[in-house]
Amino acid sequence: MGKTLKDIKFSVLDLAPIKEGSNATESFKNSLELARHVEKWGYNRYWVAEHHSMPGIASSATSVLIGYIAGGTSKIRVGSGGIMLPNHSPLVIAEQFGTLESMYPNRIDLGLGRAPGSDQLTARALRRYPSDGNDFPELVEELSTYLKSHEETRLSVRAIPGEGLAIPIWLLGSSDFSARLAGSLGLPFAFASHFSPDYTVPALNTYYNSFTPSDKLKQPYAMVGVNIIAADTDERAEFLATSSQQQFLSLIRNTPTQLKPPVPNMEALWTTYEKSIVQKQLKASIIGSEETVARKLQAFLDETQADEIIINTQVYSQTDRLRSYEIVKKIVM
Template sequence: MSKTLKDAKFSVLDLSPITEGSTAAAAFKNSLDLAQHAEKWGYNRYWVAEHHSMPGIASSATSVLIGYIAGGTSKIRVGSGGIMLPNHAPLVIAEQFGTLESLYPNRIDLGLGRAPGSDQLTANALRRGGKRDGSDFPEMLEDLRQFLRPYEQTGLPVRAIPGEGLNIPIWLLGSSGFSAKLAAELGLPFAFASHFSSDYTIPALQIYHQNFKPSTVLEKPYVMVGANVIISETEEKAKYLATSSQQQFLSLIRGRPTQMMPPVENMDEIWSPYERSVVQQQLKSSIIGTQEIVAAKLEAFLKETQADEVIVNTALYSHQERLESFKLLKEIVM
């Protein structure tokens, strides 16, 4: 039976954007404000993502930011979308998330990816002495899971305290089939980055479903998909607001990442035809418009993906417009 808007859960993905002329401190305050509103509106979880060396993204110290947001809310689940595990020692992540779970019981999610969350030069700075391509991700994941198991089961000479024996849900994140297959084989929930890798969404979800093995964690597959969503009172205004995220992707293409820029009336004055095609390809799965337009497109998206949950990224220059977009989305889906 096809999934509908009322069947799926909806969550928030936040990169804690730093807008032009602003600061990381202001970005964090905005993130907490959005999380508090998301909790009030009934969103399921609030995830922040690890990125590095990005002037427009403040969420690089992801575990620290999770603690700040969890401390300022009371019931919404808070987690990582995700922690890029090859950037870290598994023991450190076990300790960090063991600390978070101890402080905020039954509210912490540990979403894991294998990309660096930045360019190769930054990856080299993060992964000194380690493999640069993330090929050791499965081994690192197993190490991490061992650290989180009860000591009575493992008898490890090195222990994650806090961490061991705590029930911290682990998700695998991906933008290709690699993590889809690994999540299926381990019986873990899977989150796919369809908000920037739309062409691989259905193949990856097929891999996950076809290879899924029930585990002590999950009896049946559980899928979350990412979506870029911008809602406003008119379609024209929503498209205008979306030019900020278009400019952000454009700066990445040019190799000169910037802070989140104000929206503009005409992107053709900024990008070349080639750049336009690249950005539009990258963001082609974005769902932009009025409540009616977005509701119809989200219904079609759920029908195609059959996802259990949608995690929404709304990258806007104006914090108030971002709040309004999530409020309008809540009216559609809840």
């Protein structure tokens, strides 16, 4: 018998959107307000994502934002979805998350990705040296070693705070590379179905087939990201979704913008070719009323058999964003 929506956990992925006509200060206030609401509603974790040089995303200093969210909440897990590890020294990330875990014990997650979270010019400014992500396994191993106890490693260079702390490490991916690595290391895996839907099931199968039990995890554990925009009617949800569509349209045009207000009709904004690209990238999105979302979300779970689903809701109005997560809460909790 397959899983039902009440069998699994649900979490929140926040890109800290900067709305057109607004700023990062308001974005962070909105993120904290959302975190407090979803904590009250019973969501499991609240993750923020590392992106750089994007006018519509405020979560570039990801560790700092995690501390802000964790400090303003009391029990929900808070973490990175993810830290793009090739952008950073593993020692620095070990210290940052060791600091966060010391401040907010047993509440911090460390999700790691291998992409730059930006364009190549920005990646060059961040990294100072070229990287194709192939050294990601070595970086993960180095970071993991810094978090082990000093008695176990006897490292000359130590992560303080950090060493000896039980900070859960997740690997994130939009292909099978990190799926295979997470499986071989016995780590939990999170897949970015919200922007890479075609690879979801193949990547999950790769993870399950390559999984080797570890001292961190005895059975595979997979979380899948999905875009959900829920509203009181299907028509209202479809209208709200045009903000996300405009955001992806700006990305494929290589002209990223702040999150724009919804529009009555996208046809005037995109070409047929652009429409096909955006719709392909967002085809796993779940948009609609409570009844529609419930049906489509169960179908998504039937397909993925995920252990947890993490939800991204990119809409212009904070009121509409809160309402969307509230509707999902009614469905699944």
